[in-house]
Amino acid sequence: MKSDETEPRQPGVAPTAPNPVQPPPAGRAEGPSGPSTLVDASGRTDVTKALMGQATYRSLGEQRLSPAEERFERARRTTGLWLAPLVAAVFLALPLDMAPSQQTLAGILLGVIVLWVTEPVPIPVGGLIGVAAIVVFGVVPPDDALSPFGSPTIFMFIGAFILAQAMLKHGVARRFAFFVLSLPGVGRSTFRLIVAFGVITCLLSAFVSNTTTVAMLLPTALGLLTVIAKMLQDRGMVAPGFDPARLRVGAALVLMLAYGAGVGGLLTASAAVVVPIIIPIAAAAQVDPFVPALAATFAASFGFMLPVSTPQNAIAYGSGVVPITTMIRSGFTFDVIGALLIILGLPLMVALTGIGG
Structure with missing residues (x-):
């Protein structure tokens, strides 16, 4: 039978209460995979600030993900690192009756699409990799590749x-x-x-x-x-x-x-x-x-x-x-x-x- 008496304490020491669940401090709330949203001092999300601070690409540590979601995201992003260059290389090696520059452009485009889908890097970075690739492989000169940015x-x-x-x-x-x-x-x-x-x-x-x-x-x-x-x-x-x-x-x-x-x-x-x-x-x-x-x-x-x-x-x-x-x-x-x-x-x-x- 358990005693209802509290544990004896030393004189002058305040009694300790059971450790309640404290709201997260003002700043960024901690999710399963790390900080994700802005919260106020009471632990409530500041919805307006959270939506204003959203980015198109967030690392795994910046998202609230379940363990299954985190495993999927990690596998998806890791796969893109090797799948994108592989797809581009395979297409370039195909014996197609196309002009070399056209086949190179199509191969690079396929590789960039894989980067966009798997997101091993942010989508804007994937696009810039494609721009750099068409210049490096001689598809177009740098001025023509960069002019659409204007x-x-x-x-x-x-x-x-x-x-x-x-x-x-x-x-x-x-x-x-x-x-x-x-x-x-x-x-x-x-x-x-x-x-x-x-x-x-x-x-x-x-x-x-x-x-x-x-x-x-x-x-x-x-x-x-x-x-x-x-x-x-x-x-x-x-x-x-x-x-x-x-x-x-x-x-x-x-x-x-x-x-x-x-x-x-x-x-x-x-x-x-x-x-x-x-x-x-x-x-x-x-x-x-x-x-x-x-x-x-x-x-x-x-x-x-x-x-x-x-x-x-x-x-x-x-x-x-x-x-x-x-x-x-x-x-x-x-x-x-x-x-x-x-x-x-x-x-x-x-x-x-x-x-x-």
Whole structure:
């Protein structure tokens, strides 16, 4: 039988109480794999600061991951270190009837895609590795390789992210978010909210460019995520030190923003990369290159899996709330649907219009 008496103590020494669970100190909360989100003195996540401080690439120690997730991420990133150069080398060794520079460009592109998917290095670094490779292997001179970095689209991206951060900091995005939530029937469920946001995006993209639409609405999407995250926090539906960037509704909102704007467009930045590769391949196969190039253009419009597929995807990924694995998983289904539409619809369009004949 256990005694109810406390342990004897020395005179002048305060009794010790059972060690309660203390909230994490102000700073960055500790997750299973290390610090992840900003928290206040009470241990609650500061949602606004956490979302403003998100980066597109975080090391394993900067994420809140379960042991299984950490093992998967570690294996994925390690695999990319050897798989990317292997894929590029195998393609370069294939006996294809292509100009050497074209085959080299295609091989480098495949290697960079592997880097983007597996993320052994941040995606921007992977892209720069590709730029350096096409110069080193003599595909293009340095000036031609670096000139796209002066594109107005790049500065539009920069402006969009600056605007988004400013609107978050000063509460403007929150006001827009409340307006969207106040629309009849929208605030009743997250599904209706996501659908309504997609409809708004599609309507706007019918009158202005897709990239501009996403740049304009990104702050509102982040504002909606902020409101939802704070609501979940106030109702005790999330852990005190949770990471708002990992909420599924946030990824769904931002992806809907990119997909809704992307469906309405046909020319994208990726078409400019893919079409020059498709045309010589078709010519080498003695096929009229017009139809394959047209298919590649349509396919580029249905590029949902990678940040570099479309400018809209790049902006969505740059928000920091859409991990590359989430973008790949969600985009795969839409890519399959797009491929089926192209395979079934393009021959019919060619037959009806007589183009490429």
